[in-house]
Amino acid sequence: MIPQAFEYEQPSSVADAIAMLGKHGGEARVLAGGHSLLPMMKLRLAAPDALIDIGRIASLRGITDTPDAITIGALTTHAEVAGAEVIASGCPILAETAAGIGDLQVRNRGTIGGSIANADPHGDLPAVLLALDGEATAEGPNGRRTIAAADLFVDYLQTSLSPDEILTEVRVPKASNSAYVKFNRRAQDWAIVGAAAVVHGSSARIALTGVGSKPVRAAAVEAAFDGSNTAEAAGHAADGLDAPSDTAASGEYRAHLARVLVRRALEAAMAR
Amino acid sequence: MKRAVTISVNGVSHATGVEPRTLLVHFLREHLNLTGTHVGCDTSNCGACTVWLDGMAVKSCTVLAVQADGSEVTTIEGVSANGELHPMQRAFHETHGLQCGYCTPGMVMAAIKLLEANPDPSDAEIRRGLEGNLCRCTGYENIVAAVRAAASGVTV
Numbered sequence: 459m460i461p462q463a464f465e466y467e468q469p470s471s472v473a474d475a476i477a478m479l480g481k482h483g484g485e486a487r488v489l490a491g492g493h494s495l496l497p498m499m500k501l502r503l504a505a506p507d508a509l510i511d512i513g514r515i516a517s518l519r520g521i522t523d524t525p526d527a528i529t530i531g532a533l534t535t536h537a538e539v540a541g542a543e544v545i546a547s548g549c550p551i552l553a554e555t556a557a558g559i560g561d562l563q564v565r566n567r568g569t570i571g572g573s574i575a576n577a578d579p580h581g582d583l584p585a586v587l588l589a590l591d592g593e594a595t596a597e598g599p600n601g602r603r604t605i606a607a608a609d610l611f612v613d614y615l616q617t618s619l620s621p622d623e624i625l626t627e628v629r630v631p632k633a634s635n636s637a638y639v640k641f642n643r644r645a646q647d648w649a650i651v652g653a654a655a656v657v658h659g660s661s662a663r664i665a666l667t668g669v670g671s672k673p674v675r676a677a678a679v680e681a682a683f684d685g686s687n688t689a690e691a692a693g694h695a696a697d698g699l700d701a702p703s704d705t706a707a708s709g710e711y712r713a714h715l716a717r718v719l720v721r722r723a724l725e726a727a728m729a730r
Numbered sequence: 731m732k733r734a735v736t737i738s739v740n741g742v743s744h745a746t747g748v749e750p751r752t753l754l755v756h757f758l759r760e761h762l763n764l765t766g767t768h769v770g771c772d773t774s775n776c777g778a779c780t781v782w783l784d785g786m787a788v789k790s791c792t793v794l795a796v797q798a799d800g801s802e803v804t805t806i807e808g809v810s811a812n813g814e815l816h817p818m819q820r821a822f823h824e825t826h827g828l829q830c831g832y833c834t835p836g837m838v839m840a841a842i843k844l845l846e847a848n849p850d851p852s853d854a855e856i857r858r859g860l861e862g863n864l865c866r867c868t869g870y871e872n873i874v875a876a877v878r879a880a881a882s883g884v885t886v
Binding site: 560646 | 844
């Protein structure tokens, strides 16, 4: 399968890339690792007029450690995130999530910025970013802005980035008591449901993958959690949830998975 | 419109023009006639198209040739030297790690990288390391045995 023909642009800076996006007036897509976009283009589910390949912009790579947070360049691959000692120790949920995405070859190409900007509700990183209360930095013709995870994910494959903005980095607060647990049936498959738990003493932030058109907070679990009652609190994981039924699972089964996985994620987070 | 690229494949530099939508796997198979790299699923799942791009295992059906401009690519044709099979190829041969052989080039390319990262993997680590490569014949048992044999340096 071969994608529909497109114009190919190779900017050498973020400013160039933004200008090229503007030139194509919303008909261009940003290419990072390409492991969501290229498969969609091969299936002709996407047929952009132009690809802006940001893969050679060196400033978009790398991991920066600060006392309270870790900043990760958008082009940093899942393999690099999974292998970074600073992330494994400071934000273990992110390291384990990156290590479980796709497979070895996919992790060598897929990027953190690409996964988050693609906002697939079955992707692992959006829920993890939401549970962490992380944020993304976007740059566009009007400058740079920071978007909290809670404001970033809008709907199925949709973020609050505007078409002429590029996600340049992701910032996550350090959270040592954090874990992500997902369930799927086959190797390298998308999560049917995933649960991200970030525990701070007697409070927790919980977010779920695969139960709606975007990652959702499990507010009822957060309200019930008292720092030790993992099983009781996790029982509320499906409260108010309207999980979809599809070929992978029924909504009812997803609700069951949510309760089980939230409990496991809370237990794993607290054991760290 | 074609775009100029220079891609080194198995140590030989190729300066040529490619359409931007040309996938790396098609560049290898159709422009260079290196047909050892296979197209299996064409949907980024099966791993039959696995090659090394600047030393990392990647699925060449999900990389544009223009993205590989300036890079070094190694294909299954490039892992053996002087007509001698690579130890991983020999291990697949000797432990019957294949039946139809379609997935084998990708398996070998991924398995060599698996052992580079983890020279003495457990069976579970081998299975997890080869998650990106699908085989419809073997049930994986002899593939795992092949990687184990290559890791131990013991061949039959």
